[in-house]
Amino acid sequence: MMIGFAGLGRMGWPMASNLRQAGHTVLAYDPWIVRPPEGVTLVGSATELAETAISISMLPDGPTTRDLVENGLSCATTDHVHVIMGTVGPIVVRELAATQTVDIADAPVSGSVSMAESATITTMFGGTGAQFERIRPVLAAMTSAQFHTGPVGSGSTTKLAVNAVLASLSHGVAEGLLIAEAGELDLRAFYGVLRSSAAGAPYVGYKEEAFLSPESAEVAAPISLIRKDLGLALDLARERQLHLPASEAVYAVLGSAAAAGLGEADMAQVLAALRLHNDLPGSSRVKESTR
Incomplete structure (x- = not known):
């Protein structure tokens, strides 16, 4: 599967790498990164992530995540799902989901960098049951446990x-x-x-x-x-x-x-x-x- 990934920071880098090692094609966007993880393709614009079926963000805060969703992913197709995995809080997640411009779910993680490297972190998923079933195999490539906690925002x-x-x-x-x-x-x-x-x-x-x-x-x-x-x-x-x-x-x-x-x-x-x-x-x- 082709997956978009925004944010190659301390946690995002090994998570994107684990997706690639699981056999996914990963397009990553991070304006501060010159060299991505091995096998991951770095793209020059966030809008290129909208061409994937599923995109993931592991960004540090709400404003950066909001800009990605509202601007970078504004041209995404109706079957595109964006999963917010950074810890930005449920208020921002619910506001973005309410705009209905992009299908939104949230799945923040618990664990350290070393656990992200070994794919042993835990994720808490907020979204519909259908979204969870669709996205869970992707999450499983990065995490050892996936919990469906309820509707969008509940993961955060x-x-x-x-x-x-x-x-x-x-x-x-x-x-x-x-x-x-x-x-x-x-x-x-x-x-x-x-x-x-x-x-x-x-x-x-x-x-x-x-x-x-x-x-x-x-x-x-x-x-x-x-x-x-x-x-x-x-x-x-x-x-x-x-x-x-x-x-x-x-x-x-x-x-x-x-x-x-x-x-x-x-x-x-x-x-x-x-x-x-x-x-x-x-x-x-x-x-x-x-x-």
Whole structure:
């Protein structure tokens, strides 16, 4: 199948590559990329993606996605489906779907870059049952699990809810480490207890090195990205007149982390942000490294 793909960033690059390895013909558009993944054809205009049966966007925000759909895909045929896989929030997704200029579905993903490379990320699909059955084989080339969460926009809502939990969990682990440190515990030993306790979610296990040895751990999801997603979740909450005190507090701390120059650091570096906030030993090194 010929598939259009917009956005060859940290996640989009391996996803497009996996589509090609699954035997699909992939036309990719990204004005910032000169050399695409092997076997992927780079096109010079977003309008060329409209010639495919299915197009996918893995773009960083709502305005970029809106421009792609409203301008680049405006000439798509009636049987063309565009799948928004970037985390842009359900409000934008529903607005684009309501215009009816392009058939829209959303399927944001959960997982790290390394999981995208191995096609073990999870996707949450919002759209009709017929759309899901048509697109699921394409999604399966990039992901290990595909969930149909409901109508268009529901995939994005699910992603925001998941990342709100992850952001709070990351913050909770960081505060637990600070409490352990205040009690003069060995942090590696404490983390072993935490990992095996009732709080030992899978995330806690695979983020150990990111928390305890951040200088050598790879960046899976940067603070700036998690803060963006949490902000979208809070936008949705405000739309429904919900007050989420924990998420609001975590969002403020992530904002402080970004202001301290930690925006591109892994989300586990919320620990460094809390050290700065409390002026704890080691925080001076963070200040120096972000100058």
